[in-house]
Amino acid sequence: MTRFAKLAGSVAIVATMLAPVVASADDKDVIDYRQHLMNTLDHQSGALGMILSGVIPDKHMADHIEIISLVASLSPKAFAPHVEGGQSKPEVWSKAADFDKKMKDFVTGSANVTKIARDQGPTEAVNHILDALPCKGCHDLYRDPSKK
Amino acid sequence: MTRFAKLAGSVAIVATMLAPVVASADDKDVIDYRQHLMNTLDHQSGALGMILSGVIPDKHMADHIEIISLVASLSPKAFAPHVEGGQSKPEVWSKAADFDKKMKDFVTGSANVTKIARDQGPTEAVNHILDALPCKGCHDLYRDPSKK
Known part of the structure; x- marks a missing residue:
């Protein structure tokens, strides 16, 4: 089974090509995908930080x-495959x-604080x-920012 | 009026401090904030592209x-203030x-395709x-990727 797979690149729609539907990714894909997630968190935490500090x-x-x-x-799920690399320390799996x-805890906590922010507003969410977004607690143990 | 403004940094919760609530941002803040948004879009488009190409x-x-x-x-709203800089071309405002x-169109289209993806599944969403995420159409005219 194939389908038209349309690649929406980060800057441009790069290509349209026929590709098989696959259920697994090779190691580079696994790392690239989880880095897209973590970099999204970086930028959203950055935006949230600007709000929390009062400039936005x-x-x-x-x-x-x-x-x-x-x-x-x-x-x-993105970290489930034991694929070392990127900024992940081996301790993620060991x-x-x-x-x-x-x-x-992060999944549960961030869902809870979303509900608080929606229902009760930003002042209560703060x-x-x-507690809900314990970035540092995880990164100190499991992220090596010196790696790419 | 003040409140505790807690700065959630991109890697760590950096500081807890008293800060005034302000309703406006200076030019650097305006640029930083919209770059957080656009960089989020880059990474999410990248992740989506990996799904569309079949590797995830x-x-x-x-x-x-x-x-x-x-x-x-x-x-x-992030581009509403006429603050040139970052990768935005002057044409954003001219x-x-x-x-x-x-x-x-992007706001409407992406909301529509979210609903299609939720209600009808990924095959239909593709x-x-x-049409819904016309990144290139906008970036070709309004973004200068050679700038930082």
């Missing part, structure tokens, strides 16, 4: 938190139980963001 | 399209009517993605 109005705080929550929901728990 | 399973295609749609909804129309 907080009207759309809930949208940014929801984007983070959506990316969070995709992340555990300490999988702890990593998985932290990921699960009180929960640090 | 399409189970979560709708999530990626919804993320793009959420970022799209924030984008017109041809504002056309730019605004393209932005509006037929609408190129």
